[in-house]
Amino acid sequence: xxxxxxxxxxxxxxxxxxxxxxxxxxxxxxxxxxxxxxxxxxxxxxxxxxxxxxxxxxxxxxxxxxxxxxxxxxxxxxxxxxxxxxxxxxxxxxxxxxxxxxxxxxxxxxxxxxxxxxxxxxxxxxxxxxxxxxxxxxxxxxxxxxxxxxxxxxxxxxxxxxxxxxxxx
Amino acid sequence: xxxxxxxxxxxxxxxxxxxxxxxxxxxxxxxxxxxxxxxxxxxxxxxxxxxxxxxxxxxxxxxxxxxxxxxxxxxxxxxxxxxxxxxxxxxxxxxxxxxxxxxxxxxxxxxxxxxxxxxxxxxxxxxxxxxxxxxxxxxxxxxxxxxxxxxxxxxxxxxxxxxxxxxxxxxxxxxxxxxxxxxxxxxxxxxxxxxxxxxxxxxxxxxxxxxxxxxxxxxxxxxxxxxxxxxxxxxxxxxxxxxxxxxxxxxxxxxxxxxxxxxxxxxxxxxxxxxxxxxxxxxxxxxxxxxxxx
Ligand SMILES: Cc1cc2nc3c(=O)[nH]c(=O)nc-3n(C[C@H](O)[C@H](O)[C@H](O)COP(=O)(O)OP(=O)(O)OC[C@H]3O[C@@H](n4cnc5c(N)ncnc54)[C@H](O)[C@@H]3O)c2cc1C
Ligand code: FES
Ligand code: FES
Numbered sequence: 001x002x003x004x005x006x007x008x009x010x011x012x013x014x015x016x017x018x019x020x021x022x023x024x025x026x027x028x029x030x031x032x033x034x035x036x037x038x039x040x041x042x043x044x045x046x047x048x049x050x051x052x053x054x055x056x057x058x059x060x061x062x063x064x065x066x067x068x069x070x071x072x073x074x075x076x077x078x079x080x081x082x083x084x085x086x087x088x089x090x091x092x093x094x095x096x097x098x099x100x101x102x103x104x105x106x107x108x109x110x111x112x113x114x115x116x117x118x119x120x121x122x123x124x125x126x127x128x129x130x131x132x133x134x135x136x137x138x139x140x141x142x143x144x145x146x147x148x149x150x151x152x153x154x155x156x157x158x159x160x161x162x163x164x165x166x167x168x169x
Numbered sequence: 170x171x172x173x174x175x176x177x178x179x180x181x182x183x184x185x186x187x188x189x190x191x192x193x194x195x196x197x198x199x200x201x202x203x204x205x206x207x208x209x210x211x212x213x214x215x216x217x218x219x220x221x222x223x224x225x226x227x228x229x230x231x232x233x234x235x236x237x238x239x240x241x242x243x244x245x246x247x248x249x250x251x252x253x254x255x256x257x258x259x260x261x262x263x264x265x266x267x268x269x270x271x272x273x274x275x276x277x278x279x280x281x282x283x284x285x286x287x288x289x290x291x292x293x294x295x296x297x298x299x300x301x302x303x304x305x306x307x308x309x310x311x312x313x314x315x316x317x318x319x320x321x322x323x324x325x326x327x328x329x330x331x332x333x334x335x336x337x338x339x340x341x342x343x344x345x346x347x348x349x350x351x352x353x354x355x356x357x358x359x360x361x362x363x364x365x366x367x368x369x370x371x372x373x374x375x376x377x378x379x380x381x382x383x384x385x386x387x388x389x390x391x392x393x394x395x396x397x398x399x400x401x402x403x404x405x406x407x408x409x410x411x412x413x414x415x416x417x418x419x420x421x422x423x424x425x426x427x428x429x430x431x432x433x434x435x436x437x438x439x440x441x442x443x444x445x446x447x448x449x450x451x452x453x454x455x456x457x458x459x460x461x462x463x
Contacts, residue, residue: 001174020175020218021206043206044275054276056248062205063278066175067222111273133272 005069010078024060024068025049036076036106040135048136050107051075057114059133076106079113088151098147100138103136103140108134112148121155127152170208174217178224180224181308181335184204187219188333189310198333199244200279202271203287211384221282227338230255237343241283243336247294250281260341261457262297262350262369266351269293269354282336285321288328288394292389293323295395296369297352300385301341309334322394328433345373349458350451352390355442365434366442370450372410374458381405386418391426391439398422403449410455412448419447 001020006013009032018027028051040046043059050062052074079087089109092098094131099105108131115122115130122130127148136144176195178184195217198204201282207213210331223356227242230253239248239260250256257264270276270284270293292414295318303318310333318339321329330336350371354364367389373382384405386398401422408414428439 003175019172019173021170023170033277042209044202044271045230047272047274050274057274058277059274062202064175064201064205064218066177067220135273165412 003066003069004121005066007068007070008072018065018068019068022065024051024053024058024065024073025064027065027068028073033081034075034077038103038106040103044133045135046104047107047111047131048104050110050134052110053115054115055117057111057130072109074113076110079109087113089116092147092151095143096147096150097143102109104134104136104138108136108144116152118147121146122152124149131150133145170205171214176217176219177223178219178221181337183210184219184221184224184335185308185310185333187217191217196397198222199283200246202275202279203283221280221335229253231382232253232259238241239341241281241298241339241341243285243338244280245282247271247276247279247281249275249285250389258299259344260301260350262300262454264292264299264350266354266369267366281339285318285339286328286330288322288324288335289368290325290393291390292395293352293354293364293367293389296367296389297350298339298341299315299397299407300350300352300369300371300387300394301344302385304340304342305329305336306338306340307334308337313337315340319397322396325393339447347374347378347382347458347462348372349374349454349456349461350385351453351457353446353450355428355446364390366439366446367395368443368446368450370447370454372405372451372454372458374410374462375453378459378462379409381408381410381414384418386422386425388422388443391428393427398425398447400425405451410451412452415448415455416444418451419444420445 002015002017002142006015021120028034038048044059044062050057053062089112111131111134127145174185179392180185192435196215198218221244226244227240231240234248247270251268281294284292304315305318305321306313353370356364356368369387371385374380386401389395401418404421405418423440423443426443428436430436
């Protein structure tokens with residue numbers, strides 16, 4: 001079976017006919033032809049296939065493409081500016097040695113992006129947690145963590161959201 | 170992966186009739202982190218997947234302030250439970266567990282219902298929910314039924330769901346006053362690993378903040394299903410909660426365990442660790458119970 005889905009791909013609206021059994025990883029690499037998203041294990045263990053769907057980092061190898069309908073997808077290709085200049089996270093990975101062979105980098109960078117978009121003042125522990133599902137066989141992680149630390153912003157001004165108080169009442 | 174039809178019901182009734190009309194050839198899918206892995210490995214090859222993701226349901230933990238009951242929708246992701254300040258502040262035993270399931274990527278899609286229905290002995294979500302005396306709310310063609318989560322697990326990979334039944338919600342009864350709890354999964358690393366052991370302890374104290382009014386000691390991977398170490402619980406009840414009594418409770422719980430040798434750890438080590446971790450989680454639960462009283 002196939003279905004028609006409409007979604008946003010790196011900021012652009014798209015409609016596509018997709019097979020029910022396609023993983024998002026297959027769709028991105030084989031159908032759309034964007035190969036920045038990598039396949040390592042194919043089973044949720046390594047994080048090489050990490051992409052961002054509606055702001056959340058997910059393993060595209062375990063995500064069905066049909067579920068993308070109505071959502072927004074970001075892959076590593078969506079990070080650099082239109083003129084080709086790198087995103088601050090990409091620059092930081094280059095400058096701090098967070099990239100060696102580069103296989104884990106798209107996933108690592110997107111995990112970091114999802115974290116920092118949500119919490120620009122992420123703690124060291126937050127950073128470690130965010131990339132716990134991304135394996136790197138080259139760098140030993142320290143340079144990756146340094147790269148991410150170098151771009152995290154200062155705590156935003158004003159009080160943090162305290163919406164939970166409502167819930168607890 | 171083999172081709173299949175992906176069905177998207179919008180209601181429980183629609184999901185159930187889709188499931189029934191396919192007579193066992195279709196499977197429910199929530200986050201898919203278990204189903205899709207099995208399908209990729211060729212262990213499962215359903216003709217259809219029936220998504221539970223688009224059924225309107227409880228989308229965040231909700232505390233009924235009149236009854237004190239907490240409702241957790243089965244289709245909620247681990248991430249949304251982890252992020253709930255309500256869970257963080259009032260139900261730390263559950264927070265301890267969900268925040269270490271898989272990775273952020275897994276938690277963003279994997280659901281608590283899928284974790285329970287999988288019914289693996291190591292299901293991290295199950296132990297704290299049993300410790301909290303959770304009840305499973307199940308919907309099927311004959312309507313709703315409610316059963317204690319402690320009775321929901323029948324064997325490795327087997328739970329008390331029949332045919333097209335859907336787990337819809339977990340209901341946690343009101344917490345006793347002065348209650349604290351803690352959970353730890355023990356393995357070589359915190360992230361991304363099926364635990365060698367999972368240990369959850371929940372303690373409610375009397376007004377003297379010392380005597381144990383109620384105890385729950387729940388273990389994962391220590392038997393074919395997640396289970397309550399009832400003798401250890403009975404031992405603690407009515408006694409002062411101290412390092413000594415918790416050590417003894419740990420010893421009793423280790424005796425109740427039916428641990429086996431496996432690639433993740435040998436039996437004698439696991440049994441030792443049950444003792445150590447019951448005590449450690451008990452001390453943390455005690456501290457948290459006192460703090461909640463402040
Ligand atoms: C890399 C990786 C790491 C993991 N780490 C952990 C871990 O640390 N701890 C842990 O406990 N688990 C872990 N898991 C296992 C799994 O991700 C979790 O158990 C998860 O919660 C399953 O939820 P799901 O929504 O993805 O389930 P699905 O795969 O969608 O479904 C699982 C099963 O339950 C059925 N089902 C789902 N929801 C319902 C429902 N509401 N009613 C009836 N039937 C239903 C499905 O038909 C299927 O048989 C890990 C998995 C992976 C791939
Ligand atoms: S390829 Fe998806 S997690 Fe390894
Ligand atoms: S840079 Fe090679 S795997 Fe990380």
